[in-house]
Amino acid sequence: MVTVGIKEVAQRAGVSPGTVSNVLNRPERVAAATRSRVEQAIRELGFVRNGSAATLRAGQSRTVGLVVLDVGNPFFAEVARGVEDVVSDRDHAVILCNSGESPEKESRNLRVLAEQRVRGVLITPVGEDTSRLQRLRDRGVAVVLVDHSASGDLCSVAVDDVAGGDLATSHLISRGAERLAFATGPLAIRQCADRRKGARRALRNAGLPVRSIEDVVVPEMNAHGGRLAAEKLLAGDLPEAVFCANDLLALGVLRTLLQAGVRVPDDVALIGYDDIEFSSAAAVPLSSIRQPTYRLGKIATELLLDECDDPGGHAHQQIMFQPELVVRESSR
Amino acid sequence: MVTVGIKEVAQRAGVSPGTVSNVLNRPERVAAATRSRVEQAIRELGFVRNGSAATLRAGQSRTVGLVVLDVGNPFFAEVARGVEDVVSDRDHAVILCNSGESPEKESRNLRVLAEQRVRGVLITPVGEDTSRLQRLRDRGVAVVLVDHSASGDLCSVAVDDVAGGDLATSHLISRGAERLAFATGPLAIRQCADRRKGARRALRNAGLPVRSIEDVVVPEMNAHGGRLAAEKLLAGDLPEAVFCANDLLALGVLRTLLQAGVRVPDDVALIGYDDIEFSSAAAVPLSSIRQPTYRLGKIATELLLDECDDPGGHAHQQIMFQPELVVRESSR
DNA sequence: CGAGCCAATTAAAACGTGTCAACAACCCCG
C-alpha cells in the first residue's frame, strides 16, 4: 500500500504542500499555470486526499449519520434515498445505521457516529428519551429528528401521526364499521402510540366507545408480524375493520385473512399506513395513509446541512407534514 | 463545541496520554486501579475517541463502503441489512452509497470512500469495467463484488443469473408458452444481460427459435418501468408469457395488464426475479426466482473483513449461489 | 546487598492535511 500524500504531489509539481492544499480547497487563489501543473501531478500520482487528516484538522468530517429503525422497511429505504440524494449533491457521504428498534444498538450507533465526527445525525429515535441526542448536540453535532417531532431545541421533520390515525379510523367508521381492531408493533414506539391515539380520537368524535377498538400488539412491524396479528384476530370474533400501523403489517394481515377464506373488504375492511409502493399492487389493493416519505428525508437533510453551515444563525424548526388518505379496494 | 481529548482525560486521571490510549485499546496492559481511575475520568468528561485521529494514525478506518444500484429496491435493502448486521457485530460502520446505475455517480462515490480510507468496499458495479476497482485494491482497499462475479483477482459473491433466466424461461415454456417477452432494464446492466442469456439458452434447449422471445427494454428497473413495458406490450400482439428482469418491473407490468383487462395467468403468464417479500402478496401472487439476498450481503461482508484482517493469507474466492424457482399463481 | 527482571507507565515521534502570517514578485502611479 503506497501512500501518496500531498507532499509527494508538491515535490513533483515543484511547489510547496501549502499550494497543493490551496489547489484542493480554494483553487481560485492559485495561478492557473501552477494549478494545472499541480492537477497534473495529482493525476499522475493517483493522489487521493486523506479524509481523516482533513477531518482531524477541521474538527468535523464531510459525512452525516442516518439512524433508522429498519432499512428493510421500504418507508425508511425511501427516506434514505432522499437523504442520499441531497448529501451526495453536496459532496458528502452517509453513514447508515440500523437500530432495529433496540435502544442498545441505537446507543452503539451513536457512539460510532460521534467517533467518526460526523457533521450531523439524522435519526428516527427508538424511544422518547432525547437526552443522549441533546448531549450529542452540545458536543457540536447537529441533530435532526426524522419522523418524530421535537420540542423546540431540536430540528425535526415529521408527519402528524395522530391525524393519520384519525384519518384512517374515521374512514373505516364512515364505512359503517363499529367493531375495529388496531394491529400494531410495540406501543413504546411513538409512531404506533400516536396512530393509536388518533384512532381513539376518531372514535370519540364519532360518538363510539373507546372499547370499540381492540389493540392487537405484535413484536415486529413486518409481514411476519402481520401474520401473527391476523392469527390472533382469527382466533376470536372477527372485527369489521382492521387498521394496521404500517403497510408491512397490513400486507401480512391481508394475506393471512385471504388464506383463511375471509373476504376483504366484504367481511373485514383493511387499511394500512405509509402507502409504500407495493400496497397498490397487493392482492386486494390496500387503502393506506400516504406520507411524503422521500421529501421527509430530503428536507431533513437540507435542514441538517443548513444547521451545520451556519450554527449561529440557525433557528430550530419543527416541520410537520399532514398525511393523506388513499382509498383503495381493501376498504371500499 | 468543547473538544475534550485524550489529554484532558489524562490530566484529570493523573496519568499520561499514552496510558489513556492503552486503557482504550489494550486494557489488559494497565493496572486495574489506574484503569478504573481513567475510566471514571472518561465518564466524567464525556470523552469520545476521535476516530479521524485514530484513522490517520492507523492508515485505515473502521468503516466499509457499500455501493448499490438503488437502495429503494428491496433486493438491495435486504443486502444492506445483511451487511449492516455483520459490520455492526464487528464494531465497524457502513457508508452507504447509491450509484443509481450511473457510472459517474459510482466514480464519485468511490472517490469519497477512498478519501474516507474505508477498510473495504462492497460494490455492485454498474458496468463491466473493473479497472477502477483494481486501482482501489492496489491502493490497499479490499474489494468484494456483490451480485456480480469476478475473474480471479477479486472476491465476489453472486447468484447465477444465467441459470436463473433459464429457470424462469424453461418454466414458462413448460407451461406451453411459445411466444414470450423479456421485460428488462438496460442490457448494459450485467444482471439483465445474463438473465436474457439464460432465457435464450432455455429456448434453444426447448428447440424454439430465438425470435420466440421479444426484448422490451425500459430505462428504469422499477414499477414505473414495468408500466412502460406493459404499455409497449399492449400496443402490439400480446405474448403468451412475460419474464421480467426483476420483481419491481413485474409488479408494474402485472398492475398495468390487469387494469387493461388482461387476465393473468390465463391470457398472459408472468414471472419476476428476486422474490422480494411483496411478490407473494401481489394482486396475483407472483412467480419469481429466489435469491439468497440477505446471505449475499452477509457473506460478502465476512469475506471482505477476512481479507482486511489477513491481507497476506487471503485467497480470493468467487462464490456463486444457485437461484431457485418459486411458482405462484401468476404462472400456474 | 546488588544484579537482573518484570510490570506499569511515560515521553516523544509520527500520521497527512489545513491555515495563517509572512514573504516575494510584480505592477501602477506619482
Place this chain on the structure above:
DNA sequence: CGGGGTTGTTGACACGTTTTAATTGGCTCG
C-alpha cells in the same frame, strides 16, 4: 525611481491519537 498595493506562494505549526523505546520502581534470587 521609489512607495504602496496586489497577487501568488511558502513554511511552520496544530489537530488527537497510537506506538515504540525508554524509564521507573518494586521484587526476586543468587
